[in-house]
Amino acid sequence: MPVSRIQQVPPGSLDLLAGDVRRRRSVQRAWFALAEAGGYQEVIPPTFEYEEVFTRSAGPELASRLIRFVDRDGALVALRADFTSSIARMVATRLAGAPLPLRLAYAGKVYRQEPEGVGRRREIFQLGAELIGDASAQADVEALRLVITLARELGIGEFQINLGDIRFIRPLLQGLAPEQAEALRTAIDRKDRAALAAGAREIGAPAAVARALVELPELIGRGDVLGRARSLATGAEAEAAIERLREVDALLTDDERRHVVYDLGEIRGLGYYTGIQFELFVAGVGRAVGYGGRYDGLLALYGADRPAVGFALETDALADLLAEVPA
Amino acid sequence: MTPLRIALPKGRMMDEALRLFEAMGAVIDPAARDTRRLILPSADGRFEFLPVKSGDVPVYVEAGVADAGVAGMDVLEEAQPDVLRPLDLGFGGCVLAVAAPEGAAYPRLAGGGIPRVATKYVESARRFFGARGVQVELIRISGSVELAPLLGLSDWIVDLVQTGRTLAENGLVVVDEVSPSSARLIVNRASHKLRLEDHQRLIADLAAARERLGRS
Numbered sequence: 001m002p003v004s005r006i007q008q009v010p011p012g013s014l015d016l017l018a019g020d021v022r023r024r025r026s027v028q029r030a031w032f033a034l035a036e037a038g039g040y041q042e043v044i045p046p047t048f049e050y051e052e053v054f055t056r057s058a059g060p061e062l063a064s065r066l067i068r069f070v071d072r073d074g075a076l077v078a079l080r081a082d083f084t085s086s087i088a089r090m091v092a093t094r095l096a097g098a099p100l101p102l103r104l105a106y107a108g109k110v111y112r113q114e115p116e117g118v119g120r121r122r123e124i125f126q127l128g129a130e131l132i133g134d135a136s137a138q139a140d141v142e143a144l145r146l147v148i149t150l151a152r153e154l155g156i157g158e159f160q161i162n163l164g165d166i167r168f169i170r171p172l173l174q175g176l177a178p179e180q181a182e183a184l185r186t187a188i189d190r191k192d193r194a195a196l197a198a199g200a201r202e203i204g205a206p207a208a209v210a211r212a213l214v215e216l217p218e219l220i221g222r223g224d225v226l227g228r229a230r231s232l233a234t235g236a237e238a239e240a241a242i243e244r245l246r247e248v249d250a251l252l253t254d255d256e257r258r259h260v261v262y263d264l265g266e267i268r269g270l271g272y273y274t275g276i277q278f279e280l281f282v283a284g285v286g287r288a289v290g291y292g293g294r295y296d297g298l299l300a301l302y303g304a305d306r307p308a309v310g311f312a313l314e315t316d317a318l319a320d321l322l323a324e325v326p327a
Numbered sequence: 328m329t330p331l332r333i334a335l336p337k338g339r340m341m342d343e344a345l346r347l348f349e350a351m352g353a354v355i356d357p358a359a360r361d362t363r364r365l366i367l368p369s370a371d372g373r374f375e376f377l378p379v380k381s382g383d384v385p386v387y388v389e390a391g392v393a394d395a396g397v398a399g400m401d402v403l404e405e406a407q408p409d410v411l412r413p414l415d416l417g418f419g420g421c422v423l424a425v426a427a428p429e430g431a432a433y434p435r436l437a438g439g440g441i442p443r444v445a446t447k448y449v450e451s452a453r454r455f456f457g458a459r460g461v462q463v464e465l466i467r468i469s470g471s472v473e474l475a476p477l478l479g480l481s482d483w484i485v486d487l488v489q490t491g492r493t494l495a496e497n498g499l500v501v502v503d504e505v506s507p508s509s510a511r512l513i514v515n516r517a518s519h520k521l522r523l524e525d526h527q528r529l530i531a532d533l534a535a536a537r538e539r540l541g542r543s
Contacts, residue, residue: 119390162520190412191519217413220523261520281520286391287409288517 012114012122023319024125028107030153031127035105038146040129043104045086051078057085057298059271065112067122079111082270084295084310087130092302100133100306107315125315128292135296135307137247140276143292143309144248147280148256150313156321158283162220162263163248165241165276166293169216169267171234172209184213188267191217208234216265223249225262244276272298280313282321289317330374331518331525332366334388334396336381340510343418344397348374350536385410385513394518395529400508401487404451411514413530417537419510421489423451425503428476433502434461436482445475446485448505455485455505473497 009015016024032042048069055063058081066078080086083106091102107127114120129146131139144161151159169188173181180203187195193214200210212232219229226249230242245262252260269277269291277293292311299306333348335341345355353369355376360367367376377393385408387393397416401423425444427433436442445466446452456463466481473493475481487508488494488501512533519526 118386158521160521190410191514192412192414194415218527220520261523263520279520281517283521286389286515286517 010122011116012120014121020319023322024315026322027154027315027318028127031107031150032105034146034150034153035129038103038142040103040105043087043090043106044108045080045083045090045106047109048077048079049086049089051076053089054078054081054085056301057088057270057272058082062112062270065114067111067113080108081110081112083108083110083126083128083312084130084270084272084298087310088295088298088308089302091130091132091306091308092299092304096304101139102132103129104132105129110312121316125319126312127315128310128312130308130310132299132308133306134309137244137251139307139309140244140248140294141251143311144252144260144278145256147278147290147292147311147313148259151259151280151282154318154322156282156318159259160281161260161278162266162281163245163260163276163278164263164266165245166267166269166273167237167241167244167275168229168233168264171237172213172216176203185267188213188216188265191265193217208232212238219262219264221262223257223262225264229262229264241275248276269293276309278311282317285317285321289314328372330368330372331394331522331529332375332377332392334377334379334384334393336384336397336399336402337378338381340381340397340399340419341378344416344510345376347416347418347533347536347540348376350540351532382406388513388515391515391517393515394522395512395514395526397510398513399487399510400506401448401451403511403513404506404508405448407450408513409516411516411519412511413514414512414533414537416510416512416533417541419508421487421508422501423448423485423505423508424488424501425455425483425485425505426473426488426494426499427483427502429498429500431476431482431502433483434459442483443481444483444485445472445481447472448485451505452485473499 051066051068054066062081066081068076068078071077087104095102109123110126111123114122131142147161173184184199187199196213200213212234215232219225226242226245233239233242272295273293274296275294279288280290282289290311290313294309296307299308335344353371353374356368356370377387379387381399381402384396384398385402385406388396388410389408399419441462441464443464443466444452445468447469449465449467452465468475472484472486475484476499477497485505494500514526
């Protein structure tokens with residue numbers, strides 16, 4: 001037995017000392033003040049759940065990163081890997097009779113397997129909100145507005161929300177063999193136009209679909225992108241996506257719109273998104289520090305069909321961005 | 328304007344990458360060229376080049392320390408970094424291949440038993456043999472892979488093959504192809520979002536330079 005194990009923590013976990021904790025608490029305080037003012041109530045889902053809560057909802061990527069163990073009765077349980085899945089289960093069961101819309105907020109840790117030696121933690125703090133029972137563009141904007149307002153209140157100068165709608169991409173991948181769809185998803189995800197063109201040829205895509213696929217990596221920018229995307233839309237679902245983004249755009253204030261970039265070629269989101277989806281980027285951080293979107297089909301998995309929209313932000317990343325350690 | 332920081336793999340691939348940048352008008356600042364500086368600015372102020380070991384390029388780019396980089400497919404397939412791969416740069420063409428001593432049995436050993444395979448590309452080899460249903464023992468080594476069968480460390484190797492000369496000198500022949508490999512532009516995801524126009528211009532300029540050099 002390595003003698004030193006008792007003096008160490010496993011890779012990807014860590015102690016937070018007083019200064020680290022003050023930063024995180026300060027972010028969480030700002031968050032709950034904002035959430036409560038908006039009518040959001042805090043909930044705390046369990047630290048572990050039956051693994052199906054995560055495997056059936058969020059897609060294979062998250063499922064492959066669960067930290068699991070075997071319960072007394074032989075059932076597989078997983079540490080909370082995603083608040084939205086847990087809260088969807090909670091709402092569809094415990095809160096099935098609650099009047100809608102429901103506004104719920106949370107802050108706590110999620111646990112995910114990460115490869116060693118790439119500088120990623122296996123437990124991270126998140127905060128976020130879910131707005132359940134409202135399918136409108138106003139609800140989408142309410143979620144976006146919470147993110148923008150919190151970023152401002154934390155004093156984060158340069159930040160950007162990349163906003164898309166999965167319904168624009170979904171029809172392009174419909175009816176394909178799984179390997180073909182997977183190859184195209186990979187090419188879309190890597191913004192590899194040559195691979196998209198090759199993939200479109202290989203599946204014998206109609207001209208309109210091929211054109212949309214190849215243009216996906218370029219469908220990113222301010223409001224004018226929506227016009228370009230509209231001319232490439234293939235069918236009613238993709239048109240509905242653009243229509244919704246236009247509604248959202250019209251509801252944003254000029255000051256909020258400054259932070260929003262439309263990005264129709266992004267498929268990073270968790271598997272349960274059905275409408276708008278977005279990521280938050282901050283100058284100087286090499287990855288997204290928040291993500292969210294509409295997940296109208298998720299609650300039905302747990303037995304109560306309700307539209308919903310929500311987001312999660314990485315508390316740790318936000319805390320590191322605070323200008324000074326709060327006293 | 329803040330320059331885009333580009334991680335480049337030291338060695339031949341870096342020379343070829345710099346030729347592309349040169350063709351688009353970005354040369355290394357002569358004042359910095361022969362110094363031991365770790366970051367080399369381009370004379371036009373548009374880029375900063377960061378020469379690193381080839382396997383480290385994806386690490387710098389994924390973390391966002393470099394905005395973009397140049398990496399071989401072999402390195403990308405092995406490390407599977409979470410980065411954008413918008414452009415094939417058209418140089419560094421080679422093949423990740425399985426090689427065995429001339430006349431050796433493949434994909435089963437003549438006398439049965441589990442083949443041992445020496446390679447730098449353990450993940451790629453694992454995926455390749457796994458998909459073929461061939462059970463092998465992988466041995467990770469970091470250089471002179473072609474010596475491994477010669478010295479009895481392994482039965483086969485998985486390695487990058489450009490001309491095949493090194494293989495031939497060691498009595499090895501290619502028996503199977505894992506994947507083709509060429510140099511790719513890779514881009515940090517967040518940087519691509521936050522500096523969209525800079526990246527769009529970089530991709531378009533590199534694509535144009537590739538066409539020009541390809542024709543000449």
